[in-house]
C-alpha cells in the first residue's frame with residue numbers, strides 16, 4: 001500500500017478553483033461588460049500596459065492563468081476517466097491533461113516575461 | 116368507494132430457480148398512511164410470501180430497508196407510497212452491490228471497508244477507571260456529532276457513480292465514519308486512519324459528485340467529510356514532502 005500522490009494535483013486543482021471562482025467573474029465584468037458598455041472609463045493602451053507591466057500584476061496573472069489551467073487539467077482528467085470511461089488510456093490522459101496545463105503555464109510565463 | 120390501488124414492479128431474483136433477475140408486478144392498495152415498506156409487507160403477508168427483503172425498525176433508525184425506488188436510493192420506511200401516484204413504482208435492490216436474493220444485497224464488501232478505517236476510539240494509553248470519565252464539551256461533541264448519525268444504510272454507496280465504477284473505492288460512509296472518530300476529542304487514532312485513507316482507493320477516488328450527501332437520510336453529509344479529509348491529507352502530504360524531517 002502506497003500513499004497516493006494525488007495531493008500534488010489536488011492542491012493545484014483546489015487553488016485554481018478557488019482563485020478563478022474569485023477573480024475571473026470580476027475580471028470578466030470589468031473587461032467584457034463594464035468597459036465596452038462604457039459604465040467605467042476604458043484605460044488607454046499605454047495605461048493598461050503599464051498596469052500589467054507591474055511585477056505584482058504579472059505575478060497575479062501568472063498565478064491566475066496557470067492555476068486555472070491546472071484546475072482544468074485535473075477536472076478534465078476525471079471527466080475523461082469517469083464521464084467517457086476512458087480509464088484504460090490513463091497515461092495518455094495524464095500526459096495530455098497535466099502536460100497541456102504545464103505547457104500552457106510555461107507559455108503564459110514566457111508571454112508575461114516578454115511584456 | 117373502492118380502494119384505489121397502485122402497481123409495484125418488484126425486482127425478483129431467486130438464484131436457485133433463475134439465472135437472470137425478472138420483474139414481478141403486484142397491485143397493492145394505495146393507502147394514504149402507507150410507506151413503500153408497508154406495501155412490501157402487504158405483498159409478503161397477503162399476496163406472495165416468497166418475496167424477500169430486509170427491514171427492522173420501520174422508523175429510519177436501523178438502516179436496513181434501503182432500496183432503489185424508481186432509480187433513486189431511499190429508505191423504504193421513509194418513502195410514502197402516495198408520492199409515487201399514479202405509479203407504477205419500480206422497486207430494485209440497492210445499486211452497486213451484488214444481489215443475494217430479490218431485494219437483499221450483499222454487505223460484506225462494505226463491512227470489510229468499514230473495519231479498515233478503525234471506527235472506534237483509539238487511545239495511546241487507556242486511562243485507568245479510577246481517573247474518571249473522558250469529559251467532552253458541547254462544542255467538542257458538535258465537531259463530530261453529525262458524522263455519528265450514520266446508520267450504515269448504504270444509500271450513499273448506491274448513489275455514488277464512482278462507487279459503481281471503482282469497486283475498490285472505500286466509499287462515502289466509511290470515510291464519514293473515519294471522520295466521526297478523527298474529530299472526537301478523545302481519539303488519538305487519526306494517523307492510523309490517515310494511512311488507510313490517503314491511499315489511492317481511499318479518499319482520492321472521490322471526484323465530488325455529491326450524490327452521497329443528496330441521498331443521505333441522516334444529513335451526515337459524507338461529501339463534506341471527504342472534502343475536509345482531502346484538505347487534511349493534502350496538508351499532510353505537502354508537509355511530508357517539504358519537511359521530511361518533521362515526520
Ligand code: SF4
Pocket residue numbers: 264265266267268269270271272287288291327330331332333334335336337
Ligand atoms: S452516510 Fe448517510 S447514506 Fe451513507 S450509510 Fe450513513 S446514513 Fe446512509
Ligand code: FES
Pocket residue numbers: 170171172173174175176177178179180181190191192193
Ligand atoms: S426499517 Fe429501519 S431504517 Fe427503514
